[in-house]
Amino acid sequence: MKIQTRFGEVELIDEGQVGYSFGSQDNKYQYPSEINFSEEPRPPVVLGIKLNSAPLIAFGGYGIGIQIGPHLSIALSDRLFVVFKRWLICIDLATHQLLWSIEADPINCFGLYHSSEHSALITHGELEVARFDEDGAKLWHTSGADIFSEGFKLEPDSILVVDFNGTKYRYSYDGGLRMA
Known part of the structure; x- marks a missing residue:
């Protein structure tokens, strides 16, 4: 997936498919920064991020693969989220530095969304929906009866989520309170 930023083109790559090993000189791309959230030198899931075709940073983690898609990242000002x-990560595109990372869901995140009218970064997790500010503070989080796997939509006045059983949840932007 590629997105345009004021610093150039950002590309997200599934490096886990090619057997990326942290610290190895044998990888196709040499990332100047590597953050391994797993304890294995060769984690099963690796996300590489390039800026203007140059390797920038790689992240490793547990679980099964990742699906590179339109809701994996958002560029706002000089930051890439x-x-x-299960993490929400912030990278400064001007300095190429990792600013912070925070657990956004206990299991896995399906997507990241931004509501400019509410100045809200919203994560769609497997078990939780959460709102963050741009400095990484978790403003609220909420969950439902089952996995949030059947739908997610930012609406003008609320966040609509559908769980595995088809139950619809509508949450407020302000406090994550369930609305009727």
Whole structure:
């Protein structure tokens, strides 16, 4: 997946498919920064991020693969926000530095969304929906009766989520309170 930023083109790559090993000189791309959220030198899931075709940073984690898609990252101002496995990550595109990472869901994140009218970064997790500010503070999080796997939509006045059983949840932007 590629997105345009004021710093150039950002590309997200599934490096786990090619057997990326942290610290190895044998990888196709040499990332100047590697953050391994797993304890294995060769984690099963690896996300590589390139800026203007140059390797920038790689993240490793547990579980099964990742699906590179339109809701994996968002560029706002000079920052790139990325969901990877259960983490929300922020990278400064001007300095190429990792600013912070925080657990956004206990299991896995399906997507990252932004509502400019509410100045809200919203993560769609397997078990939780959460709102963050741009500095990584978790403002609220909420969950439902089952996995949030059947739908997610930012609406003008609320966040609509559908769980595995088809139950619909509508949450407020302000406090994550369930609305009727």
